Amino acid sequence: MISCEGAVPSKTNRKNYKPMKRFRLILLSLSLTALFTTSCTKDETQPSFDESLIIGKWKSGTLFERYDADQSGATWDTADDVTEPEAQEFTWTITKDQLEQIHIIVNGGLVPKRYTITDLTETTMKYEDDFGVTKSFSKQ
Incomplete structure (x- = not known):
């Protein structure tokens, strides 16, 4: 029998999972924004x-x-x-x-x-x- 333990977060882990996922998305968005707004321009x-x-x-x-x-x-x-x-x-x-x-x-x-x-x-x-x-x- 195959165990799927850990594949689906338990009810107690689900509460911690959503804020962590949201934090990662915010961090990724900020990183991409910083990457695309800081570049050399021809004027520089x-x-x-x-x-x-x-x-x-x-x-x-x-x-x-x-x-x-x-x-x-x-x-x-x-x-x-x-x-x-x-x-x-x-x-x-x-x-x-x-x-x-x-x-x-x-x-x-x-x-x-x-x-x-x-x-x-x-x-x-x-x-x-x-x-x-x-x-x-x-x-x-």
């Missing part, structure tokens, strides 16, 4: 750059970019026979590692360009566009 891992370091004139080959303290700037390429007085004007902002230039077109249009800054010091700047093209500049 993104580097941040001091925007005062970008102020000035930068050169990458024949490409020049100028960043002014009032968050305006200009870009020109001497290979295209364009000089600084004829430069394409833009406004700029830096948020964490994101550089945004909004180019001001002569006919009144605005063209946004976004880059991820990978290096910014007093003398060097590197950024990457959405296509993975990296540009390296030195301060003039």
